[in-house]
Amino acid sequence: MLDLRGVTKHYRTRRGVVRAVESVSFAVRPKTTMALVGESGCGKTTIAKMILQLEKPTGGSISFEGRDIAALDATALKAYRRQVMAVFQDPYASLNPRLRVGTIIAEPILAHANPGRAAVERRVAEVLDVVGMPAGAARLYPHEFSGGQRQRIAIARALALRPRMMVLDEPVSALDVSIRAQVLNLLADIQQEFGLTYLIIAHDLALVEHFSDDVAVIYLGRVAEAGPTGEVFATPRHPYTQALLAAVPQPDPDHVLSETAAAGEIASALDPPAGCRFHPRCPLVVDRCRSEVPELRGAPHAASCHLVEV
Amino acid sequence: MVLAVENLQMHLHLKRGVLRAVDGISLAVGEGETLGLVGESGSGKTLTGLSLLRLLPKGSGRIVAGSIKLDGQELTTMSESAMARDIRGRRIAMIMQDPMTSLNPVFSIGDQVRNPLRNHDIARGAALRSAVVDVLTRVRIPSPSQRLGDYPHQFSGGQRQRIVAAMAIGCTPRLLVADEPTTALDVTIQVQIISLLRQIQSDTGAGIILITHDLGVAASLCRRIAVMYAGQIIETGPVRRIYRMPSHPYTQALLAAIPRLGDKRTRLQAIAGQPPSLIDPPSGCRFAARCPARMDKCAEAPPMVTLADGHSAACWKLA
Amino acid sequence: MRADGWLPEWARGLPWLPILVLLAVGVCALAGETIMPFDPNELDLGAAFVPPPWQEGGKTAYLLGADNLGRDILSRIMAGSRVSVIVAFYAILFSGSIGALIGMVAGYFGGPVDAVLMRLIEIQQSVPSIALALILAAALEPGLWTVVVVIVLTYWAWYARIIRGEIMALKGRDYIAFARVAGVSTPVIFLRHLLPNIFNTLVVLATLQVGQVILFEASLSFLGLGIQQPDISWGLMLSDARQYITNAWWAITMPGLAIMLTCLSANVFGDWLRDRLDPQLRQL
Numbered sequence: 001m002l003d004l005r006g007v008t009k010h011y012r013t014r015r016g017v018v019r020a021v022e023s024v025s026f027a028v029r030p031k032t033t034m035a036l037v038g039e040s041g042c043g044k045t046t047i048a049k050m051i052l053q054l055e056k057p058t059g060g061s062i063s064f065e066g067r068d069i070a071a072l073d074a075t076a077l078k079a080y081r082r083q084v085m086a087v088f089q090d091p092y093a094s095l096n097p098r099l100r101v102g103t104i105i106a107e108p109i110l111a112h113a114n115p116g117r118a119a120v121e122r123r124v125a126e127v128l129d130v131v132g133m134p135a136g137a138a139r140l141y142p143h144e145f146s147g148g149q150r151q152r153i154a155i156a157r158a159l160a161l162r163p164r165m166m167v168l169d170e171p172v173s174a175l176d177v178s179i180r181a182q183v184l185n186l187l188a189d190i191q192q193e194f195g196l197t198y199l200i201i202a203h204d205l206a207l208v209e210h211f212s213d214d215v216a217v218i219y220l221g222r223v224a225e226a227g228p229t230g231e232v233f234a235t236p237r238h239p240y241t242q243a244l245l246a247a248v249p250q251p252d253p254d255h256v257l258s259e260t261a262a263a264g265e266i267a268s269a270l271d272p273p274a275g276c277r278f279h280p281r282c283p284l285v286v287d288r289c290r291s292e293v294p295e296l297r298g299a300p301h302a303a304s305c306h307l308v309e310v
Numbered sequence: 311m312v313l314a315v316e317n318l319q320m321h322l323h324l325k326r327g328v329l330r331a332v333d334g335i336s337l338a339v340g341e342g343e344t345l346g347l348v349g350e351s352g353s354g355k356t357l358t359g360l361s362l363l364r365l366l367p368k369g370s371g372r373i374v375a376g377s378i379k380l381d382g383q384e385l386t387t388m389s390e391s392a393m394a395r396d397i398r399g400r401r402i403a404m405i406m407q408d409p410m411t412s413l414n415p416v417f418s419i420g421d422q423v424r425n426p427l428r429n430h431d432i433a434r435g436a437a438l439r440s441a442v443v444d445v446l447t448r449v450r451i452p453s454p455s456q457r458l459g460d461y462p463h464q465f466s467g468g469q470r471q472r473i474v475a476a477m478a479i480g481c482t483p484r485l486l487v488a489d490e491p492t493t494a495l496d497v498t499i500q501v502q503i504i505s506l507l508r509q510i511q512s513d514t515g516a517g518i519i520l521i522t523h524d525l526g527v528a529a530s531l532c533r534r535i536a537v538m539y540a541g542q543i544i545e546t547g548p549v550r551r552i553y554r555m556p557s558h559p560y561t562q563a564l565l566a567a568i569p570r571l572g573d574k575r576t577r578l579q580a581i582a583g584q585p586p587s588l589i590d591p592p593s594g595c596r597f598a599a600r601c602p603a604r605m606d607k608c609a610e611a612p613p614m615v616t617l618a619d620g621h622s623a624a625c626w627k628l629a
Numbered sequence: 630m631r632a633d634g635w636l637p638e639w640a641r642g643l644p645w646l647p648i649l650v651l652l653a654v655g656v657c658a659l660a661g662e663t664i665m666p667f668d669p670n671e672l673d674l675g676a677a678f679v680p681p682p683w684q685e686g687g688k689t690a691y692l693l694g695a696d697n698l699g700r701d702i703l704s705r706i707m708a709g710s711r712v713s714v715i716v717a718f719y720a721i722l723f724s725g726s727i728g729a730l731i732g733m734v735a736g737y738f739g740g741p742v743d744a745v746l747m748r749l750i751e752i753q754q755s756v757p758s759i760a761l762a763l764i765l766a767a768a769l770e771p772g773l774w775t776v777v778v779v780i781v782l783t784y785w786a787w788y789a790r791i792i793r794g795e796i797m798a799l800k801g802r803d804y805i806a807f808a809r810v811a812g813v814s815t816p817v818i819f820l821r822h823l824l825p826n827i828f829n830t831l832v833v834l835a836t837l838q839v840g841q842v843i844l845f846e847a848s849l850s851f852l853g854l855g856i857q858q859p860d861i862s863w864g865l866m867l868s869d870a871r872q873y874i875t876n877a878w879w880a881i882t883m884p885g886l887a888i889m890l891t892c893l894s895a896n897v898f899g900d901w902l903r904d905r906l907d908p909q910l911r912q913l
Contacts, residue, residue, distance in 0.1 A: 039496035040467075052810045081812035094803035098825040104804075107821075108811035146584055157807070176350040177523055181567040181578035188577070203497065210569035210578070233571065247501040248571060249526030253549040257530050259505045265466045266496065 001165065001197050002028040002051065006060035009046050018269050020046045022221040023060065025296065028165075028214070033191065033198040035212035035229065037205065037244070039266055043221040044201050048167050051199065052086055053077070064165075082112055085158035089170035091150035095142040095157075101128075102138030105157045112161065127156040130193075131186060148179035152186065159190065165197040173204070184211060205248050209233050214300075217241050220277040221269055222293075227301030237303035239282045276306065311379075312484050312517035313339040313362070318376035320361045323369075327589040331357045333541035335376070339485065339517035344507075346532035346549070347521045352585055353538040355521045359487045362519075363402055364393050381484060400430045403478035407490040409470035413462040419446075419473050420458030427480045441480070448513070449476045449506060468499035472506060479510055486510070489521040504530055525568060529553060534620070537561050540585050540596040547621030558623040559601045595626070603627055644901045647894035654891055657707040658714035666690065666701060669708040669861055673699035678877050694879035696870060702880060705861055706887050712773060712862040713891065717842045720780035721835050727781065728788025729831055733823055735789065736796025737815075746789070753786040758845070759852075766854040776846050776855045783845075788834060795827050829906040836899035840892035847888050863888050 009021040021043040028034040036044040049055040051062060053069060062069050064080060072080055085108065088094040095104050105124045109115070125135040131152040142150055151171065158166055171187065172180040188211070191198060202208050208215055209229055216226040217240065225238040236242045246258035264281045267273055273280050279289040288306050296304040320332035332354045339345045349355045360366060362378055364385065378385040380401060385393070403426075406412050413422060423442045427433055433441040439458075446454035449472040462470055471491060478486060488507065492500040508531065511518055522528050528535060529549060536546040537558065545558040556562045566579035583600040586592055592599070598608040607626045615628040657664070667690075676699035680687040687694065693702040735746035762779045769775045799805065799822075808818050843863075849855035850864030858865070863884045870880035 039498060052806075054806060054809060078812050081810065084810070086807060086810045088803040088807065090803060094807060096804045096822055096826070099821070107808060107813060111808075111811050111813040111817070148584075154807075161811075177525075177564060178350060178567050178581040181580035182582075184569075184578055185580055204569075205497070206569040206571045206573070209571055210573070243498060245571065247497045249500070249504070249524065249530045250570060251525040251529050251553055251565060251568060252570075253529045253553055255529065257501050257504060259501050263502075265468060265499070 001030040001065060002034075002199065003063040004047070004051075004060065005063075007047065007050060007057050007062060008059035009043070009050060009055065010058045013270075016270050019272055020221055020269050021050075021057075022272075024216075024218070024221070024223050025060075026214075026216045026223060026226050028197060028199055030164075030197050031191075031195050032213040033200060033211060035208040035215045036199065036201045036218060037203065037208055037215055038218035039203065039244075041220070041266060041269060042218040043269070044218050045169065047218070048086075048169055048199065048201055052084065052167055053080070078112065082108075082161050083164040084167065085161070085163040085165075086167045086169065087151070087154050087158050087171050090174050091147045091154060092174075094154050095150055097142055099141075100138065101140055101142065101145075101153055104142070104153065105138070105160055108157065108160045123160060124156075127159050128153075130159060130190060131156045146179075147175050148182060151175060151183050155183075155186065155190070159194070162194065163196070165199065168198055168200040170201055170203070172207070173202070180207075187211075205233075205244060206250075217244065220267060220272055222277055223296055223302075223304060224278065225301075225303040225305075226296070227298075231301050235301075237298075237301070237308045238278075238305045239284050239307075240278050241303075243281075276304075311338050312341055312343075312381060313337075313519075314377075314379040314382075315362070316377045316379075318358070318361060318378060319374045320357060320366065320371060321374050322357075322367065322371050324589075329588045330541055330591060331371075331588060332361055333588075333591070335538075335541075335543055337536050337543065337546065339519060341517060342511055342515045343534065344511060344518040344520055344532045346528035346535040347519055347538060348523065348525060348528050348535055349538035350523055350585070352540075352588070354541040354588075355538050356489055358538070359404070359489050359519060359521050362485070362487060363398050363404060364388075364390075365398070365404075395430075399426045399478075399483075400481045401483050402485045402487065403481070403483040405471070405474050405478050405486065405488040405491045408494050409467060409474050410462070410494075412474045413470055415462055418459050418461055419465070420460075423473065423476050423480060426477055430481050432481055445476045445480045446473070448479070448510075449473070451476070466499075467495055468502060471495060471499075471503055475503075475506060475510065479514065479516075482514055483516055486516050486518045487521065488518060490523070491520075492527055493522070493524065500527070507531060525553075525565065537564070540591060541588050542596060542624070544597065544625070545623035547617070547623075548619070551618065551621045555621075557617055557621070557628055558597075558625050559603050559627070560597045561623070563600075563602075595624070642901075644897050647897040647901075650890055650894035651898060654710045655714060657710040659711075661707045661711060665704040665707050666692070667704040669700060669704040670859060671700065675699060678873070680877070681879050693883045694877070696866075696880045697873055697877065702866075702883050705866060706863065706884055708861045709863045709866060709884065709887070712856055712860065713843050713846065716773060716776055716780070716846045717839050719777045720784070720842050721838050723777070724781040724784040724838075725788055725831060725835050728785035729792045729827070731785065732789035732792030733796050733819060733827075736793040737800055737819070737823065739797075743793075747793075750786040750789050753782070758783040759848075762849055762852075762854050766849075771854050771857055773856060773860070776849050779849065779854075780842055780845055784838065784841075787838075788831075791830065791834060792827055795830055796823060799823060799826055833899060833903040833906060836895060836902055839895035839899070843888060843892055843895070 005025050007021060007024045011018040011020060024047060036047060038044045050057050069080060102124050105127060106120050109120055109123060124138050128135055128137055133152055172183050175183060190196065200212060212229050215229045215232050217224045219240045224240045225232055232241065236245055249257060267280065275291045276289040276294050279285045284307055294304040294306045296302045315335060315337045318332055318335045322329040322331050335358055337345060347355045347358060361373060373386050385397065420442060423446060424438060427438060427441050443455045451469060451472055492503050495503060504527065507518065520528060520531055532549050535549050535552040536543045539560050545561045552561065556565055563581045567581060569578060581600055586596055593611065594609040595612050598604050605626060612624045612626045613629060614622050614624045616622045617628060676695045677697055679691045679695040681694040682689045682692065691701050695701055731746055735743045761782060765779050766775055805818060805822055808822060846855055847864030847867065850862045851868045856862035856865050866884035867881055874881050
């Protein structure tokens with residue numbers, strides 16, 4: 001459904017060129033969940049922004065259902081926006097505090113056509129019901145709701161126009177642990193019910209394993225590893241993926257966290273290391289890694305590392 | 311016992327009423343022991359930590375009952391100046407969540423690390439400078455003597471948190487309160503800070519209270535866990551017992567709600583509802599409204615039932 | 630709890646004195662004729678230089694004294710309030726609207742649009758307002774509307790800069806990002822999301838500007854660039870009374886006090902309003 005090929009994004013700043021995203025390629029199959037995982041500064045949010053057309057790629061192409069989204073004319077762009085919606089991380093910042101919930105949810109509907117007040121109200125009530133909120137919520141303001149409830153409202157808002165795909169940017173990171181499960185279960189339910197495709201950005205690997213079908217691990221703007229989640233997590237090929245998995249604390253006192261797997265700091269996208277961007281931190285580094293950029297090889301489980309036999 | 315807290319109650323006097331943020335907490339931390347204070351937002355864990363240092367919101371926060379004893383010395387009755395001079399930063403230190411706001415952006419790190427050492431008279435003059443370099447080395451900041459003049463923004467998030475740790479351990483405190491020290495950090499950096507905290511503990515023998523909502527982080531560092539809900543501790547015990555045999559329904563629900571690596575479940579177990587308001591909390595068990603095992607008796611406040619060695623939980627089901 | 634416990638929530642802690650002063654000014658402006666003791670333009674040379682009642686030779690009829698032509702100062706002050714209110718109203722309305730619009734466009738679109746508008750703002754703020762006033766007074770006829778035009782041209786940039794800053798902070802908000810993702814058109818984003826969220830700032834800015842505007846008008850009229858005889862303005866009263874300051878101190882002091890009191894009240898009220906609506910604007 002969504003196909004990224006060689007997508008690149010460079011920002012020109014006063015301090016130089018920030019190579020936020022470099023030659024990223026992956027595909028999202030319809031009605032599945034694809035997760036983009038990575039640490040801060042890896043570019044996953046930038047990738048999401050490009051998919052949502054909030055930014056334009058500097059290079060490469062993004063295709064939605066076979067059509068290049070950069071080449072869409074105004075009408076087609078509007079149609080694209082109907083089909084691809086977003087849910088953001090911070091439930092306290094993603095709803096306009098001055099608008100009532102009903103208006104907030106109706107916003108996407110009204111952006112495309114106005115089917116009349118009654119029809120809009122009906123749809124708002126419908127979609128509030130889907131996310132498990134009472135219809136009366138439409139009259140209230142966001143500040144009257146808790147974080148978890150606001151996130152449900154944000155989901156309702158994204159669902160209003162029956163999109164084909166939703167980009168979920170850390171949808172539960174800002175929520176309490178016990179509320180996360182509620183919202184994740186809801187997202188899973190509506191995916192089933194409405195045949196949605198999800199692109200989820202997350203840093204919580206356990207969540208990603210639980211929730212997604214495919215995963216792409218991003219490090220400093222490049223795809224380190226990608227493939228079906230179960231496989232990637234069971235047999236990670238890229239040293240960075242291995243390091244990530246080894247560094248995740250488990251709610252198990254006997255689990256040993258490995259610190260040496262990824263020593264040092266994440267470099268800056270302003271001046272990324274030459275060759276493989278992970279080489280300064282990689283425990284398995286060889287000379288070739290310092291000069292030559294590894295290609296993403298293998299399908300469906302791919303990794304970009306010189307030392308991986310595919 | 312480095313720290314012994316008995317029935318601590320701290321209330322916030324707000325315009326809309328009195329919020330019973332910390333409502334009867336009792337805990338203890340021994341030498342070289344890490345106690346995990348685990349709970350979600352609004353459970354009162356951060357305010358408990360701040361209460362130990364008496365760093366309460368001016369005007370509204372008040373310790374209304376209970377005792378806090380550091381090495382046998384009562385802190386609740388101490389004068390403000392004695393707290394500032396002897397306790398804060400000296401015998402109890404704190405590391406907070408966001409290193410960006412813990413460090414002052416306009417002062418060099420050398421200045422900031424030096425301050426507690428100088429204010430508490432740990433060292434003077436030339437010895438001061440080498441003490442600063444020494445503590446920065448201990449927290450594994452590379453080339454510390456060259457970087458004394460650098461400013462916080464010149465360091466990464468993980469390094470800043472190390473600098474904050476350096477400020478905290480410079481005076482060799484007896485107790486270190488770490489409030490969500492890794493939440494703002496990336497996973498690969500988090501593991502480095504966890505290891506740093508472990509090392510600090512084994513080097514100095516200080517007690518550590520780790521305040522966190524992350525059950526994974528708590529499991530990797532703590533020897534004992536106290537689970538907080540709605541201003542109260544509802545279960546406490548050795549880490550293995552809490553994770554393997556959680557006895558309070560809330561603890562059980564919490565552990566069931568988090569996804570784990572390698573876990574094949576298709577659905578997470580959610581906890582319905584919300585925590586109660588702390589301005590007018592229910593008189594009985596505060597978790598009763600959301601508890602799947604609720605009974606009539608839960609309208610009455612449950613006693614803390616001792617289950618085994620150091621493991622107890624406040625639930626009628628266990629009584 | 631407190632003495633005003635009987636008042637509804639929104640009315641507690643109101644700065645009563647400033648509000649009363651401002652209301653008094655407003656009432657005078659609207660319905661001054663009905664309450665004035667004298668006709669402000671009526672000459673009575675017999676009553677020239679009558680001091681206020683508490684001084685020797687004063688008459689209670691002339692509560693604040695009379696000027697060199699025997700005109701009652703109190704009535705003239707009341708009449709002058711109309712000018713102050715009209716000028717303040719229109720000047721703030723136009724400079725606020727124009728400034729806010731320019732600030733919103735510059736802040737939201739950024740890039741070259743912002744660069745051009747920022748240069749305009751900077752140029753505007755480098756031009757001394759008195760010089761501008763002189764030029765315009767020479768080009769147009771001095772009078773009330775000239776004053777309004779000068780103020781609008783002087784102050785729009787101040788609004789624009791502050792609103793631009795607010796918009797730049799707002800445009801990164803997730804709900805704006807969502808609106809763009811959902812296909813909401815830019816004008817609708819401006820009206821639905823940006824405008825309501827800068828409204829508080831605008832109200833506070835407007836209130837704080839009242840004092841500045843009144844002073845500005847008074848200065849211009851004082852210099853002869855603003856209101857002209859026989860119209861009455863507080864600034865003009867100051868100018869007229871300058872020469873008599875030794876023998877009729879009240880003729881210059883009373884209008885001066887009127888200006889000061891009104892500005893002070895407007896500023897205190899503006900500060901209170903700002904604290905009430907959005908304490909984060911404290912740096913204004």
